[in-house]
Amino acid sequence: MGVIRKFKKNFADIFKKMFKKQNARIGIYGPPNAGKTTLANRILRDWTGDAMGSVSHIAHETRRARRREGVTIKTNGSSISLDIIDTPGLATKIDFHEFMEQGMDEAESKRRAKEATEGVIEAVKWLENLDGVILVMDATEDPFTQVNVTVIGNMEARNLPLLIVANKVDLAEASPSTIRDAFPQHPMVSISALEGKNIDTFYEELAKRFG
Amino acid sequence: MQGFQMDLVSEHRLSEMTPVEKVRFIIDEVKSGKILVLEKGLSPEEEASLIEMTMTLIEPDGFSGIEMESYPSEVDTSFIGKLLKKNTLKSRLTVIGPADQLKTLKRDRNMISALISTSK
Numbered sequence: 001m002g003v004i005r006k007f008k009k010n011f012a013d014i015f016k017k018m019f020k021k022q023n024a025r026i027g028i029y030g031p032p033n034a035g036k037t038t039l040a041n042r043i044l045r046d047w048t049g050d051a052m053g054s055v056s057h058i059a060h061e062t063r064r065a066r067r068r069e070g071v072t073i074k075t076n077g078s079s080i081s082l083d084i085i086d087t088p089g090l091a092t093k094i095d096f097h098e099f100m101e102q103g104m105d106e107a108e109s110k111r112r113a114k115e116a117t118e119g120v121i122e123a124v125k126w127l128e129n130l131d132g133v134i135l136v137m138d139a140t141e142d143p144f145t146q147v148n149v150t151v152i153g154n155m156e157a158r159n160l161p162l163l164i165v166a167n168k169v170d171l172a173e174a175s176p177s178t179i180r181d182a183f184p185q186h187p188m189v190s191i192s193a194l195e196g197k198n199i200d201t202f203y204e205e206l207a208k209r210f211g
Numbered sequence: 212m213q214g215f216q217m218d219l220v221s222e223h224r225l226s227e228m229t230p231v232e233k234v235r236f237i238i239d240e241v242k243s244g245k246i247l248v249l250e251k252g253l254s255p256e257e258e259a260s261l262i263e264m265t266m267t268l269i270e271p272d273g274f275s276g277i278e279m280e281s282y283p284s285e286v287d288t289s290f291i292g293k294l295l296k297k298n299t300l301k302s303r304l305t306v307i308g309p310a311d312q313l314k315t316l317k318r319d320r321n322m323i324s325a326l327i328s329t330s331k
Contacts, residue, residue, distance in 0.1 A: 090262065091262075091276070092262055092265060092276055092277050092278065092279050092310070093265075093269075093275050093276025093277060093278065093310035094266070094269055094275065094276055095275040095276070095310070096271050110271045113269070113271060114271075117266040117267070117269050118266070120262065120263070120266045121263050121266045121267065124259050124260075124262055124263040124266075125263070127259060142318075144283075144318045144319055144320075146258075146279050146280060146281065149258075149281060149282075149283050149284075150255060150258045150259055150262065152255075152283065153254075153255025153258065153283070153284045154255040154256060154258075154259055156255070156284065157254065157255045157256060182283075182319075182320070183283070
């Protein structure tokens with residue numbers, strides 16, 4: 001980040017703290033199929049009665065960042081207001097053949113692949129405009145992915161708060177302790193966004209980290 | 212002779228490049244089919260830029276992206292690092308190659324195990 005941009009950001013942060021005009025912008029990041037949109041939908045349904053977007057077992061279902069402003073979360077007597085941004089899954093490679101394996105024809109697969117690449121670009125750009133990140137990991141998968149390392153590195157470099165979510169703990173093969181051991185320097189909460197398991201603890205941690 | 216080319220890039224060479232030059236250099240080399248091992252690796256911001264640039268270049272039936280593996284960064288606890296209070300994260304070794312030729316088998320905090328294939 002350049003000196004002028006850093007100065008502008010610091011000034012904006014101080015201004016924001018003085019007048020509290022904006023909500024904290026919290027991005028939901030993670031690899032494709034980690035459960036980001038399921039979690040975003042859970043948050044919105046619990047606190048606004050609405051939903052963010054559709055979910056699918058096919059990777060890159062979310063191909064545009066979606067933002068919901070002013071989501072108020074009340075927990076332990078306190079209240080925080082956040083702008084929640086659901087981002088497309090980050091990836092370093094996108095092969096249209098993987099969409100064809102899900103039953104799509106070639107033209108549709110290529111169109112999806114093109115949209116997915118644009119979605120990743122958008123998600124990377126959003127990283128520079130956030131006040132914090134919820135990093136969603138699939139607790140049944142290896143946590144040492146480049147996406148996770150890159151997102152965590154960016155938050156650490158910017159000194160921004162990060163909350164790791166070990167999702168899908170409703171599945172028998174889930175191992176949230178592997179995630180905790182991989183990134184012990186950051187707070188982590190184990191949940192099932194799909195079933196709502198441990199979701200109250202997630203909201204408490206959310207308020208603690210971003211409130 | 213069939214095979215692949217692996218270039219080991221020194222920290223010194225990388226330090227002479229700007230972030231944009233680094234990303235451009237990596238993309239050009241990887242698109243030509245080379246595997247790169249960067250002695251110092253990239254900063255988190257540079258890694259994000261590399262992902263962004265890679266996405267702009269993906270083509271169906273052509274370039275499908277990169278396989279990039281780096282260790283999680285470490286906090287610089289040296290006296291100079293603390294004194295400067297500037298980017299106290301230390302980037303570490305990074306392996307980058309074409310996604311259709313390089314496959315990560317296993318990675319943990321301190322080891323990367325990769326398979327390199329000559330057949331596309």
